[in-house]
Amino acid sequence: MLTLPLTRERVLDRPIADCFRYLADFSTTEQWDPGVFEADKRTPGPARAGSTFALRLNVLGRSVPADYRLIERDEDRRLVLEGSGPGFTVVDTLDFEALGPARTRLRYQAVMRWDAVPARIAPLLRPWAERLGDQAMTGLTRALVEDGPEQLPARERLAQKLLLPGMVAFTRRGWRTQHSRGLSRRMDGRTVAITGVTAGLGLAAAKELARLGARLILIGRGADRLTAAMQAIRDFAGDAELLPCEAELSSLADTQRLAERLLAELPAIDVLINNAGALFAERGDTPEGHERTLAINLLSPALLCKRLEPMLAERRGRVVNVVSGGLYLQGLALDDLDYQRGDYDGSKAYARAKRGLLALTRLWAEDEPRIAWHAMHPGWAATPGVAKSLPGFDRRMQPFLRTPRQGADTMVWLASHPAVAAHGDDSSGFWFDRAQRPDALLPGTAVDTPTAMSLEAEVRLRGGW
Numbered sequence: 476m477l478t479l480p481l482t483r484e485r486v487l488d489r490p491i492a493d494c495f496r497y498l499a500d501f502s503t504t505e506q507w508d509p510g511v512f513e514a515d516k517r518t519p520g521p522a523r524a525g526s527t528f529a530l531r532l533n534v535l536g537r538s539v540p541a542d543y544r545l546i547e548r549d550e551d552r553r554l555v556l557e558g559s560g561p562g563f564t565v566v567d568t569l570d571f572e573a574l575g576p577a578r579t580r581l582r583y584q585a586v587m588r589w590d591a592v593p594a595r596i597a598p599l600l601r602p603w604a605e606r607l608g609d610q611a612m613t614g615l616t617r618a619l620v621e622d623g624p625e626q627l628p629a630r631e632r633l634a635q636k637l638l639l640p641g642m643v644a645f646t647r648r649g650w651r652t653q654h655s656r657g658l659s660r661r662m663d664g665r666t667v668a669i670t671g672v673t674a675g676l677g678l679a680a681a682k683e684l685a686r687l688g689a690r691l692i693l694i695g696r697g698a699d700r701l702t703a704a705m706q707a708i709r710d711f712a713g714d715a716e717l718l719p720c721e722a723e724l725s726s727l728a729d730t731q732r733l734a735e736r737l738l739a740e741l742p743a744i745d746v747l748i749n750n751a752g753a754l755f756a757e758r759g760d761t762p763e764g765h766e767r768t769l770a771i772n773l774l775s776p777a778l779l780c781k782r783l784e785p786m787l788a789e790r791r792g793r794v795v796n797v798v799s800g801g802l803y804l805q806g807l808a809l810d811d812l813d814y815q816r817g818d819y820d821g822s823k824a825y826a827r828a829k830r831g832l833l834a835l836t837r838l839w840a841e842d843e844p845r846i847a848w849h850a851m852h853p854g855w856a857a858t859p860g861v862a863k864s865l866p867g868f869d870r871r872m873q874p875f876l877r878t879p880r881q882g883a884d885t886m887v888w889l890a891s892h893p894a895v896a897a898h899g900d901d902s903s904g905f906w907f908d909r910a911q912r913p914d915a916l917l918p919g920t921a922v923d924t925p926t927a928m929s930l931e932a933e934v935r936l937r938g939g940w
Contacts, residue, residue: 507618521713618657625910662689671751675858679879685712734782749776772828856882
């Protein structure tokens with residue numbers, strides 16, 4: 476048997492409560508430890524002594540399963556976890572010390588044991604273990620302290636301009652190469668309204684936002700599905716203040732009723748996330764006469780933005796509109812918004828609608844500077860919506876697709892991080908993996924201000940706002 480002890484210490488410029496709460500949920504390790512591919516909390520409710528976690532470790536590029544259990548939780552003082560996997564065990568101890576109101580000393584100790592490895596090769600394994608410890612502490616510092624907007628290296632700026640090479644970053648590989656993947660900024664006392672929460676990216680985002688302490692307005696279809704989503708959120712984050720709101724967002728009348736309810740019942744909304752969307756293989760109209768892809772991906776979120784705008788402006792709040800990387804391939808067909816000409820293509824209709832939502836987001840940033848307006852795209856994520864709408868793509872790309880949690884990362888970051896609370900033109904960027912990106916790369920796809928204003932007039936006419 477081989478035993479290797481490892482000790483590291485860092486001083487972090489964050490309050491001790493923030494550091495402790497972030498690390499107590501060991502599923503956050505996938506956000507900061509390069510040695511972890513994925514991490515999930517198995518035990519429902521808040522992380523406490525006895526909670527268990529399932530990890531997929533990165534061992535020389537191979538995915539290796541491991542089980543961890545939180546065996547000690549001494550609030551704001553100590554966390555102790557036991558882990559085991561094929562042929563090894565580990566005990567991790569994290570000790571916390573407050574050095575001031577916003578400064579914390581973290582001492583990390585790991586004792587690793589390999590059953591079938593002879594002790595004589597310890598000198599060979601020690602440098603590897605030391606390097607893992609250094610990488611983990613660097614990742615943790617980034618997650619808690621250096622988690623602002625990404626600064627893209629020159630090679631990545633070039634790749635995104637070439638489009639196809641840039642799309643490699645849409646996979647889980649792109650998410651893993653971010654400087655920081657930490658989601659640790661608390662949202663206690665703030666209210667977030669989010670659409671499309673019953674599955675996929677919306678549910679993943681709602682879980683993270685609840686973990687960060689936000690009060691959530693959960694907007695989706697079907698009472699049973701909303702109830703299941705609420706249970707999943709509480710299983711992930713523990714006690715959370717949740718208000719379910721059932722709405723069919725392909726219907727502008729239902730969207731209007733939703734907005735009226737929120738305005739009547741809520742004292743404030745700090746963040747609106749328009750995440751709901753749908754891609755259809757065949758063209759169809761809603762009962763109100765709008766092409767359904769346009770209705771759910773552009774008309775409905777625009778209506779919610781404008782109806783809730785006064786409440787958001789009063790709170791100097793934020794809007795996060797979820798669009799799609801597919802818009803890089805499409806311009807705005809202002810003279811055929813309902814896709815009545817030519818053979819219908821669901822992917823094109825979806826990209827056109829998302830292009831329109833991005834154009835309006837930029838326009839409204841100029842019109843209402845009291846709100847921080849953001850648009851983002853999640854990359855390629857494995858969600859029920861993708862599996863249903865694009866089965867061939869989902870099947871071929873499955874090994875490379877992001878998890879819903881990874882796809883929702885920038886959505887949650889834009890909703891929570893203080894660095895993107897700025898208002899006015901500077902806040903109207905198009906974001907991907909926490910970096911502002913160009914919103915048009917191909918000729919004929921950019922939307923100028925006069926065209927965006929014409930689009931706004933048409934969307935306003937249809938939505939009645």
